[in-house]
Amino acid sequence: MTDDLFQMSETFEDSLSEMKGRMPSDAGLLKMADMFKILSDPTRVRILYALSLSQLCVQDISELAQVSQSAVSHQLRILRNSGLVNWKKSGKQVFYSLDSDAVRTLIEKASEHSLT
Amino acid sequence: MTDDLFQMSETFEDSLSEMKGRMPSDAGLLKMADMFKILSDPTRVRILYALSLSQLCVQDISELAQVSQSAVSHQLRILRNSGLVNWKKSGKQVFYSLDSDAVRTLIEKASEHSLT
DNA sequence: TGCACGCTTGAATGAACGCTCATATGAGGG
């Protein structure tokens, strides 16, 4: 805002600094953005969607998501590190599952919102 | 799945192809991922958050979001193209606002989920 | 013990992205 308008300038400047105080912290913003970044890749969304249907081993995920097994593994590492999926070894296979119903709900909400 | 286990193989293969049918379309997945991609950048989230507080001109957004005016303008173009914000010219200034309450709700939901 | 299978991991590659800097557009005031 320019400073050539006194009466308005004050009002707006005040509400601006007020808003500044209401802006979320950088840490919070980063966390939020990172959350969304995880969901911003079609492959990862495919994987999560598949896992929302059932617990699956890596090969099955690979087939359902139509991505090479290696690529799936890379993405699964990201999902693992972000805490969105759990995994357990069973012999030679590793079974992945969604970590919580919260994620499932999030995906559903997302599809509701973006698929309309 | 390997083909050395007959009775299980059938069951799993069947549910796999069943799941394949339940996987969302590529177009839908892309749309969903793109939606999230927009929210995956801290600067854009800052901008959207600022706009959730009030309608704002570019300079104010720049100050609230702590980003250069040019960077803000670039990001606003993306937000404009994605239909998340509206804008109207008023003299030399351009005022931006959130397109709908849906976005506002989405941001709130996101922060709820990721800030805990 | 050796080999096949399922999965992971690291390096390399190409694409996408966000920022900056410089320039352009356009409206208003002197």
Added chain:
DNA sequence: CCCTCATATGAGCGTTCATTCAAGCGTGCA
């Protein structure tokens, strides 16, 4: 008209990121 202010836009640049390819590792079976 010219100059300034508010914003937009384009090129260039460094970074991030997803995929592929090749190699590594652990498990189970012959």
